[in-house]
Amino acid sequence: MKFDKYDRLILEIIQQQGRISNQELAEAINLSPSPCLRRVKQLEEAGFIDGYVALLDAKKLGLSLVSFMQVSMDKHTPERFNHFEAEIAKCSEVLECHLVTGQTADYLLKVIIKDMDGFQHFLLNKLTPIDGVSGVQSSFVLKSPINTRALPIL
Amino acid sequence: MKFDKYDRLILEIIQQQGRISNQELAEAINLSPSPCLRRVKQLEEAGFIDGYVALLDAKKLGLSLVSFMQVSMDKHTPERFNHFEAEIAKCSEVLECHLVTGQTADYLLKVIIKDMDGFQHFLLNKLTPIDGVSGVQSSFVLKSPINTRALPIL
DNA sequence: ATTTTATGGCAATAAAATTGCTTTGGTAGT
DNA sequence: ACTACCAAAGCAATTTTATTGCCATAAAAT
Numbered sequence: 281m282k283f284d285k286y287d288r289l290i291l292e293i294i295q296q297q298g299r300i301s302n303q304e305l306a307e308a309i310n311l312s313p314s315p316c317l318r319r320v321k322q323l324e325e326a327g328f329i330d331g332y333v334a335l336l337d338a339k340k341l342g343l344s345l346v347s348f349m350q351v352s353m354d355k356h357t358p359e360r361f362n363h364f365e366a367e368i369a370k371c372s373e374v375l376e377c378h379l380v381t382g383q384t385a386d387y388l389l390k391v392i393i394k395d396m397d398g399f400q401h402f403l404l405n406k407l408t409p410i411d412g413v414s415g416v417q418s419s420f421v422l423k424s425p426i427n428t429r430a431l432p433i434l
Numbered sequence: 435m436k437f438d439k440y441d442r443l444i445l446e447i448i449q450q451q452g453r454i455s456n457q458e459l460a461e462a463i464n465l466s467p468s469p470c471l472r473r474v475k476q477l478e479e480a481g482f483i484d485g486y487v488a489l490l491d492a493k494k495l496g497l498s499l500v501s502f503m504q505v506s507m508d509k510h511t512p513e514r515f516n517h518f519e520a521e522i523a524k525c526s527e528v529l530e531c532h533l534v535t536g537q538t539a540d541y542l543l544k545v546i547i548k549d550m551d552g553f554q555h556f557l558l559n560k561l562t563p564i565d566g567v568s569g570v571q572s573s574f575v576l577k578s579p580i581n582t583r584a585l586p587i588l
Numbered sequence: 589a590t591t592t593t594a595t596g597g598c599a600a601t602a603a604a605a606t607t608g609c610t611t612t613g614g615t616a617g618t
Numbered sequence: 619a620c621t622a623c624c625a626a627a628g629c630a631a632t633t634t635t636a637t638t639g640c641c642a643t644a645a646a647a648t
Contacts (some may be wrong), residue, residue, distance in 0.1 A: 284548050294487075294488035295490060296485040297486065298485070299452065301605085312628050313605080313606095313628095314605095314607085314627075317606070318626085318627095326494075327491055327494055328491055330488075331450075331451070331488070331489050332447055332451065332486060333449055333450065333642075334485070335485050336585050337481055337482055337584055338468070341482070341545040341588065348534065360498075362567070365580075366581065367480075369579065370507065373583075373586055374580055375580070375581075375582055375583060376581050377581075378576065379555035379575070379578070379579070380502065380574060380576065381573055384573070388502055392588070402550070418534045418536075419536035419539075419542065420534060421542075422533040422534065423533075423536065423555070424530065425519045425523065425533070426522065426530055426531035426532065427529075427530050428490060428530070429457065431490050431495055431546060432546075433490075434495065434548070442629095454636065456636065466596065467635085467636080468597070468600080468636095468637080469596050469635095471598075472596095524630085
């Protein structure tokens with residue numbers, strides 16, 4: 281499936297306003313509501329749209345500490361990796377877990393935690409005990425001038 | 435403002451299903467539609483909910499390369515930093531830009547690009563030329579077993 | 589225990605989504 | 619260039635959903 285300028289506009293807008301009404305969206309792209317809705321549905325079914333989410337304010341929820349953690353593994357076996365991923369999936373403070381290239385580490389985690397006590401607890405009682413974790417290097421986020429999930433549309 | 439179990443449930447659900455209808459949401463938390471909607475509106479106005487977005491499929495859009503880039507600056511002056519952030523804000527391939535602690539780097543970028551050619555172009559023609567950028571170290575994402583923005587609710 | 593306040597439920601109204609049908613516009617073939 | 623065809627837009631009717639005011643109820647405070 282390919283998409284034209286209308287689809288592009290739709291995707292751009294709903295990436296920013298996920299709950300815009302179909303009528304407003306239709307108006308924004310200069311199309312009447314019915315074909316606009318049909319296009320959105322098509323884009324959903326074709327898999328261009330993975331879903332819709334509400335973005336919450338971390339600070340309001342008492343989560344003021346964001347950290348990127350570079351995790352090294354001792355052995356690079358599938359078992360190690362699968363086990364690590366399964367364990368890390370249980371941790372609600374882990375927002376992202378990426379297997380990455382580079383000499384520095386094997387995994388890059390993005391975690392969000394209440395405070396330093398919570399961070400210490402995560403590091404010592406949850407992350408380090410996982411089999412195969414041989415090294416962890418943490419960076420704390422001071423500020424995030426850009427933080428989006430809106431993809432550039434070609 | 436504080437919130438009770440209903441609010442918690444609402445936040446948990448809309449973090450996953452940002453476009454759930456109020457009626458479905460009400461049913462899911464065992465509340466009638468009117469108070470349910472009132473709570474959602476309150477949460478929005480109180481700032482717990484930053485907004486709603488559609489999540490797009492990066493691969494479908496031809497964006498198959500995700501990279502984390504650690505950027506070092508030569509001088510740690512506010513001018514350097516402000517200028518860097520302003521320049522980087524113009525780059526649509528930059529999904530995140532974090533000022534971070536750690537000896538390794540000053541900024542951590544998360545970028546998404548079509549392919550290696552695009553990456554090379556970004557690195558050489560966009561990132562490196564910015565005043566003060568003294569070093570860049572890139573890691574490529576092989577897979578992301580966890581990739582969410584859903585915050586854990588206390 | 590009584591008053592007060594906050595919150596849930598109901599019902600009516602308004603708005604939005606959804607669907608079938610018609611019409612238009614653009615494309616290909618002669 | 620004309621005609622036939624296909625795809626997509628617009629319209630209108632229907633269904634579903636959101637929204638609001640009002641009343642009832644439960645919790646909290648005095």
